[in-house]
Amino acid sequence: MNSRLGPSPAAPATSPTPKKTLLLAVAAVVVTSAALYWGTGLHPQWWLTWLAPLPVLLISPRVARWRGFWMAAVAWFLGSLNMWFYALTAISLPIPLLFLFSTIPSCFFGLAVLLFRRFILRGDPWRAALSFPAFWVALEYLSYVSSPNGTFPNLGYTQMDFLPVLQVSSVAGIWGITFCLFLAPATVAAVLNQPGTVSQKKKLATAAGVFLALVIGWGSWRVISTPVPEHSVKVGLMATGVDTTFPHDDATALRLLQDYSDKAASLAAQGAQVIVLPEKIALVSDQGTGQVDALYAATSARAKAHIVAGLDRGTLTKRSNEARLYSPQGTLAAIYDKHHMVPGFEDVDQPGTTITVIDQPSGVWGMQICKDMDFPSLSRQYGARGVGLLLVPAWDFTLDGWMHGRMAVLRGVESGFTIARAAKQGVLTVSDDRGRILAQQDSATVPFASLVATAPIRHDNTLYVRWGDWFAWLNVGGLIVLLFSRARKSGPSAVA
Numbered sequence: 298m299n300s301r302l303g304p305s306p307a308a309p310a311t312s313p314t315p316k317k318t319l320l321l322a323v324a325a326v327v328v329t330s331a332a333l334y335w336g337t338g339l340h341p342q343w344w345l346t347w348l349a350p351l352p353v354l355l356i357s358p359r360v361a362r363w364r365g366f367w368m369a370a371v372a373w374f375l376g377s378l379n380m381w382f383y384a385l386t387a388i389s390l391p392i393p394l395l396f397l398f399s400t401i402p403s404c405f406f407g408l409a410v411l412l413f414r415r416f417i418l419r420g421d422p423w424r425a426a427l428s429f430p431a432f433w434v435a436l437e438y439l440s441y442v443s444s445p446n447g448t449f450p451n452l453g454y455t456q457m458d459f460l461p462v463l464q465v466s467s468v469a470g471i472w473g474i475t476f477c478l479f480l481a482p483a484t485v486a487a488v489l490n491q492p493g494t495v496s497q498k499k500k501l502a503t504a505a506g507v508f509l510a511l512v513i514g515w516g517s518w519r520v521i522s523t524p525v526p527e528h529s530v531k532v533g534l535m536a537t538g539v540d541t542t543f544p545h546d547d548a549t550a551l552r553l554l555q556d557y558s559d560k561a562a563s564l565a566a567q568g569a570q571v572i573v574l575p576e577k578i579a580l581v582s583d584q585g586t587g588q589v590d591a592l593y594a595a596t597s598a599r600a601k602a603h604i605v606a607g608l609d610r611g612t613l614t615k616r617s618n619e620a621r622l623y624s625p626q627g628t629l630a631a632i633y634d635k636h637h638m639v640p641g642f643e644d645v646d647q648p649g650t651t652i653t654v655i656d657q658p659s660g661v662w663g664m665q666i667c668k669d670m671d672f673p674s675l676s677r678q679y680g681a682r683g684v685g686l687l688l689v690p691a692w693d694f695t696l697d698g699w700m701h702g703r704m705a706v707l708r709g710v711e712s713g714f715t716i717a718r719a720a721k722q723g724v725l726t727v728s729d730d731r732g733r734i735l736a737q738q739d740s741a742t743v744p745f746a747s748l749v750a751t752a753p754i755r756h757d758n759t760l761y762v763r764w765g766d767w768f769a770w771l772n773v774g775g776l777i778v779l780l781f782s783r784a785r786k787s788g789p790s791a792v793a
Contacts, residue, residue: 333376533569680712
């Protein structure tokens, strides 16, 4: 009698009712989408991103396969709505295209959750915990190498306020940050779900905990132990905000450039040794460019400072987006042509193909322009040349000023240099090779903004510069191995 009645009270505890499971699934979608909404986007709360995938990962083994997929996909789609206002107003993205850009990653997130679910139901928490971050890193890397927007949607940028974890990018690139972001919730979900032995889960929790502790501990040490640079320079940054004037004729362009020249002289009077003006101040013809060169060469000589001026040179249908560096000796010292253009806005610009490196007594300087900083491989070329200070004229879209500026900051951590970035309708920033913001000034909501700050010049020869995207490829290869093992071993024990 007792043997027959004993097990029955335990059944409801291990088998939730369909109604309870549905409520848990809805709650998971709500919590994950809310965490993604505020943990990603233009002003992310970095700690929420670590938690966002956890609810849908926890519930996915308890629901049917395609219900788990749609649950995760809907959560990601709802979270991505935080970018819609920006996409519609700042870059005028058509709604059908915007819908597509939200739907595709949502479906991939659903697939990543299904992959996690599959390994959990097979009683394999190790593969479940590793497959989830490996899938997402591989996806982000393949998107990066095939997209004209580079790393713009990468989740690693959500951590720009969390300096210790940023340091892993000096070894593994931005891919290391994303891996940590997804490894943590996947490990917790794998340990808390029922399939798998206690021994497996203890070893997994220990290994993942030690790995993440080492990453954050080493990152904290790296931030604290930053070497004192041998040299530094005072940089002056300036840009306009609410005034979006972009002259197309030489006469109007020269008047605006004269105004910038006068303001540059005032920054030099405050001690600025190198002054960075924004990108695309005006469109100037080849003939007008000679007048610009004469103006800024004279200003640099009088101010005894270097000046970087960003302008478009050419015609309305064919032009080059240039950063032109003028020296205190009154000469045009260097020209850099932008490599990566903004689709739809710069289709007539001719892309550059070379980098620009300037040897100075204080160290090695380099130049890039705005969107170039979305591409780690270009900055890595400067790291390989030992650059200690990168000068970056830029033009943002007001709403994305913080995020796009911080994306540039991460290039300095990856490739080991200080960055001085002057963004029209964005933020003026000076950051070091650890990702610290040494000085900043809003330039998006004021008629004119300027900043003078000391910039250390020190090159850190990072492993990422030497080894490149090795960690991304490791995740691609690891994912293939995991998928192969799943296909080879799946059998009747797997739950649909």
